[in-house]
Amino acid sequence: MENIINATGSDVIELWIYRNGKIIKKYFNNRTWIFVSGDLYYLTMLEKSLDATNYIYRYATMNDIYGLQKGIQIYLSPSKSSDMASRIEESFGSRLKIYNADINNI
Structure with missing residues (x-):
């Protein structure tokens, strides 16, 4: 299971996810x-x-x-x-x- 911890940004969203005991960062282009x-x-x-x-x-x-x-x-x-x-x-x-x-x- 994963939980979103935080999300910041404008044109590129930086998403912080807690998954399997680790914090992972993902990036998404925002349009x-x-x-x-x-x-x-x-x-x-x-x-x-x-x-x-x-x-x-x-x-x-x-x-x-x-x-x-x-x-x-x-x-x-x-x-x-x-x-x-x-x-x-x-x-x-x-x-x-x-x-x-x-x-x-x-």
Whole structure:
């Protein structure tokens, strides 16, 4: 049997596990995503900007408190989510809504 003792990190999670009387460390890459919704015109502009980067993204439909929203889901490291949100806000202002980007890293 194994027990998780502790887990720390942001982009790489360091997991401390107690197994068979020994403490073992394991590392896992941590990925997250942000979701951006808004008018298709501005989403297309964002898509063209993302094409010039190495970010992986896809068009998706997600729920918020108002119902289903169509937008772009961008996959990235947790440490980059705030920076990505800032860049989108600088480029598009309030024309696009950004979800899941204001989570603080530990």
